[in-house]
Every structure is written in C-alpha cells, then in structure tokens.
Amino acid sequence: MKRTRLPFQFILLTLVIVVVGVGLIANRKSSDKSMPAKMNMSAVSTTEATNKVSIRNYMFMPETIKVKVSTTVTWTNDDQVDHSVTINSGSGPSSSLFGKSQTYAYTFTKAGTYTYHCDVHPQMHGTVIVTN
Numbered sequence: 001m002k003r004t005r006l007p008f009q010f011i012l013l014t015l016v017i018v019v020v021g022v023g024l025i026a027n028r029k030s031s032d033k034s035m036p037a038k039m040n041m042s043a044v045s046t047t048e049a050t051n052k053v054s055i056r057n058y059m060f061m062p063e064t065i066k067v068k069v070s071t072t073v074t075w076t077n078d079d080q081v082d083h084s085v086t087i088n089s090g091s092g093p094s095s096s097l098f099g100k101s102q103t104y105a106y107t108f109t110k111a112g113t114y115t116y117h118c119d120v121h122p123q124m125h126g127t128v129i130v131t132n
C-alpha cells in the first residue's frame with residue numbers, strides 16, 4: 001500500500017511545482033510588459049539640453065540633445081576606437097573619423113531635427129533638435 005501511495009504524493013508534488021512554475025512565468029511575462037514603459041522613460045531622459053555629446057560604448061550620449069540656433073555642439077570620443085559624426089541626409093555635422101579623446105565640433109545655424117550616425121558603426125544613432 002505504501003508503494004502505491006508514494007507515487008500519488010509524488011504526482012501531487014509535481015502538480016504543485018508545475019502550478020507554482022506557471023505562476024512565476026506568468027509573473028515574469030507581466031513584468032516584461034511593463035519593461036517597454038520603463039525603457040521609454042529612460043529614452044526620454046536621454047534627451048538633454050546640452051551642447052556636449054560623449055561617444056562611449058558605441059553610443060552617442062545623450063542620444064538626443066536640444067540646443068538653440070547658433071549653438072556649437074562638441075562630440076568627444078571616449079571610446080578606444082575611431083568614430084564619426086555623420087548627418088543622415090542633407091546638411092549638418094559631417095566629420096571624418098576621429099579617435100580616442102579627440103573632439104569634433106559643429107555649429108547649427110538653422111532650426112530643425114538633425115539625425116546622424118557613425119560611418120563605420122551604422123547602429124550608432126543620434127539626434128540634435130535645434131530650436132529658435
């Protein structure tokens with residue numbers, strides 16, 4: 001009799017583990033859903049009113065900046081590898097490759113939204129919002 005009861009208890013225990021496991025996974029999924037909201041908030045917080053951009057870990061930081069017309073923006077390469085600041089289209093910042101601790105400066109003379117990238121790392125993107 002004991003031998004037939006043990007497997008039954010084992011099945012019950014397994015069921016409990018499965019139910020708890022599904023609960024944990026469901027919890028994780030619901031916390032995953034809240035992630036995009038958090039990420040959006042951090043994306044918003046990277047928009048700063050500054051004229052200085054650091055290039056670090058293959059990223060322009062802050063990724064989006066806001067400046068007034070006639071502001072000179074300076075990019076500093078804080079990476080070990082060369083990067084560029086290259087306007088996606090039209091006129092705007094267009095540097096050659098510059099290396100560690102070097103800077104590139106560009107003065108924005110017209111209001112607009114300028115999106116740029118790095119020539120050798122197309123995944124690197126940045127934006128300068130220029131207002132009057």
Ligand SMILES: [Cu+2]
Nearest residue numbers: 083084118121
């Ligand atoms: Cu780069």
